[in-house]
Amino acid sequence: MRHRFSRINYILNSIGALLEALGFFVLLPIIPVIIYWGDRGDGLVTLFSFLFPSVISLLAGKILRLFFRSEDADMTGAMLVCGLSWLAVSFIGALPFVFSIGSNFLNAYFEAMSGFTATGISVYSNIEYMPRSIIFWRALTQWVGGIGILSFFLLIRTRGSGTHFIASAESHKIDSSRIVPGIAHTLKILWSIYAGLTIVAIAVLCFEGMSGFDSVCHSLTATATGGFSPYDSSIAHYRLSGHPNYIMIEYTIAVIMLLGGMNFLVLFRLLNFDIKALWDNIEIRTWWLLLSGFCSLIMLDHLYRNGILNQLMAGNFEFSELEKIFRYTIFQVIAIITTAGFKTRDIASDFFPAFSKQLFLIMMIIGGCVGSTSGGIKVLRISILWKLMKRELYKLRVSSRTVTPIVIDGKIVSSDESHRIAALFFTWIALLGIGGGITAFFSDLDSFKSFSGMFSALGNVGPCFISAKDMIGLGVVTKCTYIFGMLAGRLEIIPVFLLFSRKAWR
Numbered sequence: 375m376r377h378r379f380s381r382i383n384y385i386l387n388s389i390g391a392l393l394e395a396l397g398f399f400v401l402l403p404i405i406p407v408i409i410y411w412g413d414r415g416d417g418l419v420t421l422f423s424f425l426f427p428s429v430i431s432l433l434a435g436k437i438l439r440l441f442f443r444s445e446d447a448d449m450t451g452a453m454l455v456c457g458l459s460w461l462a463v464s465f466i467g468a469l470p471f472v473f474s475i476g477s478n479f480l481n482a483y484f485e486a487m488s489g490f491t492a493t494g495i496s497v498y499s500n501i502e503y504m505p506r507s508i509i510f511w512r513a514l515t516q517w518v519g520g521i522g523i524l525s526f527f528l529l530i531r532t533r534g535s536g537t538h539f540i541a542s543a544e545s546h547k548i549d550s551s552r553i554v555p556g557i558a559h560t561l562k563i564l565w566s567i568y569a570g571l572t573i574v575a576i577a578v579l580c581f582e583g584m585s586g587f588d589s590v591c592h593s594l595t596a597t598a599t600g601g602f603s604p605y606d607s608s609i610a611h612y613r614l615s616g617h618p619n620y621i622m623i624e625y626t627i628a629v630i631m632l633l634g635g636m637n638f639l640v641l642f643r644l645l646n647f648d649i650k651a652l653w654d655n656i657e658i659r660t661w662w663l664l665l666s667g668f669c670s671l672i673m674l675d676h677l678y679r680n681g682i683l684n685q686l687m688a689g690n691f692e693f694s695e696l697e698k699i700f701r702y703t704i705f706q707v708i709a710i711i712t713t714a715g716f717k718t719r720d721i722a723s724d725f726f727p728a729f730s731k732q733l734f735l736i737m738m739i740i741g742g743c744v745g746s747t748s749g750g751i752k753v754l755r756i757s758i759l760w761k762l763m764k765r766e767l768y769k770l771r772v773s774s775r776t777v778t779p780i781v782i783d784g785k786i787v788s789s790d791e792s793h794r795i796a797a798l799f800f801t802w803i804a805l806l807g808i809g810g811g812i813t814a815f816f817s818d819l820d821s822f823k824s825f826s827g828m829f830s831a832l833g834n835v836g837p838c839f840i841s842a843k844d845m846i847g848l849g850v851v852t853k854c855t856y857i858f859g860m861l862a863g864r865l866e867i868i869p870v871f872l873l874f875s876r877k878a879w880r
Contacts, residue, residue: 381451382879383442388455389462390438392524396466397432400424402514403470403507406587415474415505423473424507431466450878456524457869460861463523464490467515474508480853481846487857489515490523491864492747494601494715494836495856497846502605506587512602513591519864520598520634520747521568528561567641568747572597575630582619582626584612596630599747601715601836608717609705621701624718628705635712635742636661655783657743657754664753668707668737672730673699679727706837711737713749715836722839731839735826738833739802749834749863751802755795758782762792801867805832805859812855817848827852831859 403424410416467486471477477485481497488495489512501509575593580586588604595602605611609627612620633641640658643651653659676682676699702719706726709716719725721734741750761780769776780787809828814821819840826839838845848856862870872878 381448381454384444384447384451385454385458385879386438386442387444389459390435390440390442392459393431393435393438393462393466395435396463397428397430397435399518400428400431400466400470403511406510407505407507410506413506414503416507420470420474420505420507423470424511426473427466427469430469450872453869453872454878456865457861457873459524460487460490460865467511470508470511474505480850484853484857485512486515487860489600489602490519491834491860492516492519492595492598492600492713492749493831493834493860493864494595495830495838495845495860496602496842497848497853499606499842499846501603502611509591509604510587513594513600513604516598516600516602517572517594520600521564525561525564528557563642564638567638567645568597571630571633571641575626578626579623582622583617584623592627593630596627596714596716597634597747599631599634599712599714599742599749601709601717603716606842608715610718613718624701624705627716628708631708631712631714631716634714635708635746635748637743637745639745640743656757660757661743661753664711664737664740665707668711668733669704672707672726672733673703675727675729676703676725706734707737710734710835710837711740711748711750712742712746713738713833713835717837721837722841734837735829738829738835739806741833751799754782755799758787758792758795759799761787762796798867802832805862805867809855809859813848813852816851817844819844827856828859831856832863834860834863 401424404421407416407420407424464483464486467490468479468482471482471485472479475498477498484495484497487493494516498504572593575596576589579589579592584592591602591604592609601608603609603611607614609624612623617623637657640651651658653662682695682699702725705716705718706721708714710721721731726734739751740756741752742748744752744754758780761782765778765780768778780792806825806828809832810821810825813819813827814824817824819827823839823844827845829835830838830840840848858870
């Protein structure tokens with residue numbers, strides 16, 4: 375009997391340890407509570423809104439650690455820990471919204487899940503009037519979820535059974551090189567790069583005239599490619615409010631998102647002055663190709679459909695207007711393909727023609743690079759799927775018996791890896807269809823908006839073709855579907871599906 379339930383012991387003991395760590399982490403927003411005491415609702419209510427969840431998390435963690443002893447770990451158990459941990463952490467993360475702003479629990483859980491998965495879809499409006507501690511908490515959930523809440527936990531607790539299993543379960547499920555040998559050392563370097571990028575972003579945005587609080591919040595969510603902003607209008611707030619440096623702010627946020635969407639191995643090599651990292655592997659080359667291709671297509675589409683192309687050829691168009699179109703385009707392309715939620719224009723507006731909006735959906739599926747903070751299927755997997763299709767076409771032209779392995783950067787991709795990627799892609803598309811169908815059935819949205827909502831949830835992408843008002847008004851079934859989609863997209867489906875397997879728990 376003990377052997378039969380040893381996996382459950384390991385799972386609940388690990389979650390207990392995570393909840394104990396979370397109990398201290400949830401106290402961090404008390405800092406802005408104290409700083410902004412008496413302003414915009416920050417005070418005793420918000421103070422206890424974080425103290426109560428902290429106590430609940432600490433007690434729950436202590437109880438689980440007391441009654442369930444850690445046993446030997448395996449990959450199945452680690453994946454179950456991964457899936458349950460994100461559900462448990464989002465539960466605790468939802469409580470400050472409930473206690474401070476009186477949100478119903480479903481909306482609060484939706485917001486917390488959107489935060490920890492770095493998705494960026496929000497069911498709240500009038501963000502700028504919320505207590506600053508709550509705004510900071512939204513940003514903080516995205517920052518810790520950017521690399522992964524379990525990787526943050528492992529950074530604190532690098533010793534223990536199954537550490538390498540947990541790290542593998544939460545990281546992107548594809549073979550890729552580590553920065554250095556050893557889980558503990560790798561995590562320290564990853565988080566050092568991540569924290570360093572965040573600090574640099576804060577300094578640059580402050581230099582450009584953004585307030586200290588806004589700089590911190592935007593830097594936390596930009597490096598996490600999450601996109602929660604202190605304003606409903608997102609980065610467009612600075613243009614609309616007449617900020618003197620709004621153009622520089624937009625370019626800065628775009629660069630931060632771009633770096634967050636790249637493989638951190640590339641960033642590590644760049645910090646060691648290895649410039650070849652920007653082009654010497656198939657993923658980064660495909661990454662640049664996709665970015666330049668999408669930007670070019672969307673710009674040309676915009677210029678052509680608005681008659682600007684003819685004006686340019688006639689020499690009757692101002693450079694400043696061309697720069698504005700370029701800036702809006704490149705910002706939104708980076709924001710979507712890195713699955714960040716920032717926007718300088720509403721992607722559902724007439725500024726972006728229908729063809730561009732369809733390209734946005736494709737970008738939501740692709741996502742960023744493996745080993746980044748981005749969601750989506752990942753650029754490397756798209757490259758492998760492309761090579762897989764080319765191989766099948768080649769075998770049809772030559773001989774079906776021809777042995778043609780898929781080679782990526784000089785390494786043969788195993789057949790198991792290829793099959794797993796193909797299965798993941800199929801499941802991804804199936805979930806998009808199911809989620810879109812559920813949205814269409816349980817709402818009054820048209821088919822395009824219905825399916826785009828699941829694209830955003832599953833791809834962990836903030837920008838959405840569903841308006842904020844319609845998103846808030848979605849029914850319980852649809853919101854639960856999007857919560858499932860956000861979690862499945864962030865954990866890449868397998869750990870979430872494993873939760874429903876009875877045998878996996880034994």
